[in-house]
Amino acid sequence: MSDTPVIYVLNGPNLNLLGTREPEIYGTDTLDDIAGRLDDQARTLGFEIDFRQSNHEGHLIDWLHEAQAEGAKAVLLNAGAYTHTSIALHDAIKSIKVPVIEVHLSDPKKREEFRHISYVGMAAHSCIAGHGAKSYELALDVAARL
Numbered sequence: 138m139s140d141t142p143v144i145y146v147l148n149g150p151n152l153n154l155l156g157t158r159e160p161e162i163y164g165t166d167t168l169d170d171i172a173g174r175l176d177d178q179a180r181t182l183g184f185e186i187d188f189r190q191s192n193h194e195g196h197l198i199d200w201l202h203e204a205q206a207e208g209a210k211a212v213l214l215n216a217g218a219y220t221h222t223s224i225a226l227h228d229a230i231k232s233i234k235v236p237v238i239e240v241h242l243s244d245p246k247k248r249e250e251f252r253h254i255s256y257v258g259m260a261a262h263s264c265i266a267g268h269g270a271k272s273y274e275l276a277l278d279v280a281a282r283l
């Protein structure tokens with residue numbers, strides 16, 4: 138096992154379709170493109186990333202618990218639409234000591250009203266949103282400094 142500190146990057150529902158999903162909102166980078174760039178950036182910063190996506194709320198909750206159990210240094214979480222609905226994710230973030238940074242490609246506050254509430258954001262350390270795929274890179278910079 139390597140001693141390199143690990144940052145989890147967790148992605149929620151529909152983000153597997155990035156690249157073709159509403160490109161006018163989310164851009165044309167795929168999740169693999171984002172993961173590849175983050176991998177390089179993490180290495181430069183002296184970290185490793187563990188990059189995952191699931192369409193299932195419970196997987197995201199299990200992975201937050203796992204991040205703590207495995208001693209991850211931080212979690213970047215783009216919970217997709219669960220951001221706006223999931224008290225279970227809110228509770229999971231509050232249940233762990235690992236800092237969680239909320240990430241969004243778009244800026245939900247500038248979109249439909251139902252996206253203005255963030256149960257994730259109420260529990261997260263901070264939020265980076267509205268920079269397209271670059272939101273992930275900015276969030277990784279923040280996480281690396283924590």
Ligand code: DQA
Binds near residue numbers: 150219240252
């Ligand atoms: C999103 C914003 C959410 O409102 C939406 O449901 C997503 C993507 C983003 O990255 O901009 O699935 O999290």
